Amino acid sequence: MVIFLVGFMGAGKTSIAQLVAREYGYIYIDTDEEIEKKYGQTISTLFQTKGEATFRQIEADILRSLILTPNTIIATGGGLPCYHSNMQWMNQVGITIYIKQEAAELEKRLVDTWQHRPLLNKIEKNGLLGYINDLLEVRKPYYEQAKFAILGTLVSAQTVINTAIL
Ligand code: S3P
Numbered sequence: 088m089v090i091f092l093v094g095f096m097g098a099g100k101t102s103i104a105q106l107v108a109r110e111y112g113y114i115y116i117d118t119d120e121e122i123e124k125k126y127g128q129t130i131s132t133l134f135q136t137k138g139e140a141t142f143r144q145i146e147a148d149i150l151r152s153l154i155l156t157p158n159t160i161i162a163t164g165g166g167l168p169c170y171h172s173n174m175q176w177m178n179q180v181g182i183t184i185y186i187k188q189e190a191a192e193l194e195k196r197l198v199d200t201w202q203h204r205p206l207l208n209k210i211e212k213n214g215l216l217g218y219i220n221d222l223l224e225v226r227k228p229y230y231e232q233a234k235f236a237i238l239g240t241l242v243s244a245q246t247v248i249n250t251a252i253l
Pocket of ligand 1: 094095096097101119130163164165166167204205206
């Protein structure tokens with residue numbers, strides 16, 4: 088199986104993909120890490136130097152260039168599903184799972200790192216929850232195109248694998 092994890096930043100996609108790799112012998116890929124390897128720059132620097140539109144194109148190109156052998160799990164960047172028909176593409180080539188977290192939970196999970204994240208670092212700390220809420224509303228229609236959804240509170244390597252084989 089080829090499994091794509093989608094969801095908001097801070098939802099836990101990378102950690103859970105790593106767990107699935109460790110516990111089930113899956114090949115682990117993270118689209119942000121692939122971009123950083125290819126360009127030799129951090130996501131923040133790429134965002135700053137090239138701008139968001141170029142970053143979104145880079146993301147879409149990286150996604151389509153991945154080698155998808157059986158038993159691969161891919162953690163995708165939080166914005167990736169929302170651009171360049173990426174959700175549609177992922178649904179054609181693999182099984183998509185939305186890791187769903189409430190805005191308040193996302194805020195808790197992002198509060199320590201928000202200053203290092205390109206979309207969040209311009210937001211005041213006390214505006215973080217409002218920003219997450221608004222962006223989540225915009226992005227939900229894309230995330231909800233995933234074949235399955237798992238509540239973040241219930242997610243484990245086992246729930247991901249059991250869900251994907253449904
Ligand atoms: C982004 C999420 C990040 C990264 C970039 C943009 C977004 O990935 O791709 O900072 O638009 O939500 P994570 O979801 O892995 O943090």
